[in-house]
Amino acid sequence: MKTFFEAYIWSLRSKLYRMAYLWLKSRDEAEDAVQEALEKAWAQRDQLQKMENPTGWMVRVVRNQSLQKLREQRRWMVLETQDDLPEMPTDAAEDVSPALKMVFKFLKDLPEKQQEIFQLREVEGLTYEEIAEYLEISTEQVKVNLFRARKRLKSFLQEKGNHGRTS
Secondary structure: OOOHHHHHHHHHHHHHHHHHHHHHOOHHHHHHHHHHHHHHHHHOHHHHHHOOOHHHHHHHHHHHHHHHHHHHHOOOOOOOOHHHOOOOOHHHHOOOOHHHHHHHHHHOOOOHHHHHHHHHHHHOOOOHHHHHHHHOOOHHHHHHHHHHHHHHHHHHHHHHHHHOOOO
């Protein structure tokens, strides 16, 4: 029988890696950030099991580890081209559909807050509450930003569909 840590926390590895890579833009640094976060989680495993939102806690730890790495290197990068999109580990990349890849292309045109919220909700599957806790904003702000991002996505997809048709 698997422990809570094996079944719940260890299973978050790919999701945490994608988030770390989104911030760090380096495969090695993202792997290091996730490994360090997992080590912290292991040290806190008894308390983690009792937490109301262990996923939110793990996301926050990975974010903090990533920010620390950025501070150490004094570099802040922004997603600017499709080439800068996260490379996903092989086991996760197989699950990505062409439609999702097109969504990633769309994401780069969204305001940063909408990008992050859309990524956390639609790609990573976090709840509104987890996103709000992670970003330290209200649940209402999460919903508004997600609504706006989805609205822009709908327009983007309609535009893509119209350009693909011949008159």
